[in-house]
Amino acid sequence: MTSFNSMWMQNFNNMMMKNMDIFNSSITNLIIFLSIFLSILIFFSFLNLNSMIFSNESNELELFWTIIPAFIILVISLPSMFLLYCYEENKFSFMDVKIMGNQWYWTYEYPSLFIVESYIKTSKFLRCLNTNNSLIIPSNKFVRLLLSSNDVLHSWTVPSLMSKMDAVPGRLNMMFISCEKSILLKGQCSEICGINHSFMPISVLSLNLNKL
8 A cells, every 4th residue: 555654645556756865854954954054145144244245245255156046957957857857758558448437436448448447436444535436457568558538627637656747638648657566556546526525445455476
């Protein structure tokens, strides 16, 4: 079952989510370091108001606060663009699944034209997350999802797979997902789609086909 780590993010189940988790932790640590550094700098500037570096014009200081922020933005943007490229890169898909959003349930259509409807199911253990049917995918394989909607905007979201894509009426969106192990994953619709929006969960069951 999907769980949450100490950073209040769902544990990763593929390499993309692992890299995103590392990127998130790195950016958080960088923000904390910069906040502490700037707080100390401001504190000492108020202690020494007559200091020449803060009261008079300084070419060295202007060079410092121009180059350093530009370098920080570069450090942040490069891995961010790399992750975005890897997420959007076209991959060979083992199978295609068509997902349709409805008020308020999901419909999964497999390559064999076998259609499964996924409704919320009452559960005391997993409140508003359990479903009567799950999307079944093979582990360690790329699966292409084709998403659309029959009525209003929906959003198919499974955080532990770094998967989030809008289901738009009259439009077909595409994304790839993969899971490294056999596990049951949970998600929810992330678009305010109506009065029963909170009762539209997502369940994904990843299975190792080699062990079947």
